[in-house]
Amino acid sequence: DAVRLAVERAPALQARRSQTEAAREDAARAAALPDPRLTLGLTNVPVTGTDAFDLHAGDMTMKQVGVMQEFPAWAKRQARRAVADRMIEQTQALTLVERLAVRQAAAQAWIALWTAQREVEALQAQREQSALAISIAKARLAGGTGTAVDALAAQSAALELASEKIRVNSIHPGF
Helix, strand or coil: CHHHHHHHHCHHHHHHHHHHHHHHHHHHHHCCCCCCEEEEEEECCCCCCCCCCCCCCCCCCEEEEEEECCCCCHHHHHHHHHHHHHHHHHHHHHHHHHHHHHHHHHHHHHHHHHHHHHHHHHHHHHHHHHHHHHHHHHHHHHHCCCCHHHHHHHHHHHHHHHHHHHHHHHHCCCC
16 A cells, blocks of 8 residues: 555656656647748838838838748658657656656565564563563572672663664654
């Protein structure tokens, strides 16, 4: 579930999906003819005198209206289409790479969390055993059958466990 959620919610994957969609839209237009162009023109328009900028004043004034259409070579349009198709393939490949990286990172994070939880549980169990060992060592010392070295060794082991618990807590806060 963690891996599935990571893939569904990863912003990098959402960005990659948008790139793929944009590449598909570009590919749809790649082989199309360019848009036609409308041209307008005025020739011999008077700019001085009483008839300045009057389009009907002179017989030589011409108005031009036209439409132009470019027709690039078929091979050039097909090459553009091929490049656009390769861009789609590239973005799809990058999306797959990103998806796998997200899956791997989520799985590694989940495994690290699970491991830390098991480590904390093991340390907790050892802590209880260590407390019991300290009590036994102190009782033996008080009863004359144990030594001070045994009692100090038990306390030293308990301190090492506490230190390890602190280390685990610093790596994985909240445990």
